[in-house]
Structure formats: C-alpha cells, structure tokens
Amino acid sequence: MKLGVLFSGGKDSMYAAYLEKKKGNELTCLISIYSENKESFMFHTPSIEKVEKQAEVMEIPLVIWKTKGEKEKELKDLEEAIKHAKEKYKIEGIVTGALRSVYQTERIQKICDKLKLKCINPLWQKDEFEYLDELLKNKFKVVIVGVFAYPLNEKWLGREIDKKFIGDVRKLYEKYKIHPAGEGGEFESFVLDCPLFKRALKITDKKISGAGNSWKIEIEVE
Numbered sequence: 001m002k003l004g005v006l007f008s009g010g011k012d013s014m015y016a017a018y019l020e021k022k023k024g025n026e027l028t029c030l031i032s033i034y035s036e037n038k039e040s041f042m043f044h045t046p047s048i049e050k051v052e053k054q055a056e057v058m059e060i061p062l063v064i065w066k067t068k069g070e071k072e073k074e075l076k077d078l079e080e081a082i083k084h085a086k087e088k089y090k091i092e093g094i095v096t097g098a099l100r101s102v103y104q105t106e107r108i109q110k111i112c113d114k115l116k117l118k119c120i121n122p123l124w125q126k127d128e129f130e131y132l133d134e135l136l137k138n139k140f141k142v143v144i145v146g147v148f149a150y151p152l153n154e155k156w157l158g159r160e161i162d163k164k165f166i167g168d169v170r171k172l173y174e175k176y177k178i179h180p181a182g183e184g185g186e187f188e189s190f191v192l193d194c195p196l197f198k199r200a201l202k203i204t205d206k207k208i209s210g211a212g213n214s215w216k217i218e219i220e221v222e
Helices: 011-022 048-058 075-091 102-114 126-137 165-177
Strands: 003-008 026-035 063-068 094-095 118-120 140-149 187-193 203-211 213-222
Touching: 003 011, 003 075, 011 026, 011 094, 011 102, 011 203, 026 048, 026 075, 048 063, 063 075, 063 102, 075 102, 094 102, 102 140, 126 165, 187 213
Parallel strands: 003 026, 003 094, 026 063, 094 118
Antiparallel strands: 140 187, 140 213, 203 213
C-alpha cells in the first residue's frame, strides 16, 4: 500500500513509519505541517524545520504545508495537505504516530474518511515502556529537543533516549504521572538515526532557550 506519513521529525511518527515499512508498505511521501502557533493543538513545533534533512537521508519526498495553527481551522490546512499528497503521490493511506491522543486521532480519521484514505495508527494504545525499549532494540537514535512539564528542566535537553533515560522517566511517571513517551506534550524529540536513514544526522550547532519547566533547543543538523 502506498502511504503518506504525518511527519514531525520526532520518534513517534518515525517509528510508526518504520513499522509500516517493515510490513511491506511503501512510504511514498512525508507530510509535515509548519505551524506558526507554538501552542498548536494538533502539530508539534520544536525542530519541525529540520525535517527536510531527515527526508533527504530517507530519500522520501516531503510535502510541506503551512498553517497559522488556529484551533480547528488548522484541520482544514491538514486536509488540504493530505489531499495534495493523495493527488500528487497517489497515496492510499495515512500513517500517524498517535499513542493516546483521542483529540488528534479522531480528527485525522475524519479527514481520511472524507478523502477515502485508510488511517493507520501502529502505535495506538501501545505500552509506553515497551515502546521505548523497542526504539533502542531497533537502533533509533533519538534526542530530546523540548521539555514542557514539571519537574523537567534544561538538563534534559539534548539527552538521548537510552536505558538511563527510560529509567529516569519511569521514576517521573511513578511520582508525577508524566507520560513516559511524552504523549501529553511533556517533551518533544528528534530522530538523528534509524534503519530508515541512509546515513546518520549529526548536530552541528544548538541554541537553548526557556525558563522554569519550559525549555527548547534549536538544533542544526547535517
């Protein structure tokens, strides 16, 4: 099946794409929404502009669509982006990295129904710790590029998801109920390497900003 991937550059959309490729489906294009609203309800924003580099090392065409990020109105922009991908790349389905977000999943499903596309959510309701372990097992190199919840701070920025990270988020989950995979927006990630890449990406520069329990790191990659 020819599939388009709703793609943020983070671990969830990348791993969902990987799972579908393993099943024998064709990753025909990546669809990235650039939101002007940093508090977007639908679209992750940290490091979104770096997805071009990921698409390049994956050798997969990238559809870039811009939105002002206004609640509900941004869904029309998403629909237009998916419609464009369907017309240009003849995709038959859409892959999402949704884990728990009913808000996102229901809205994407409605768009897919309208456009007569299959909506595929390979990570839906997956055990979070099992998922993080799978990332390591399948050689995903993932770094944290944003944190947005207590007690996370700037020390978490740039951390790689490894066994120590998983142990640390397990403690945070037990004490503060922070979602281990960041599904509640607690943290955002960026993939530097995985089996879908022809070569690994390297961070060449970074700029940290934030305060309290809201921090982000702007990275440059090559």
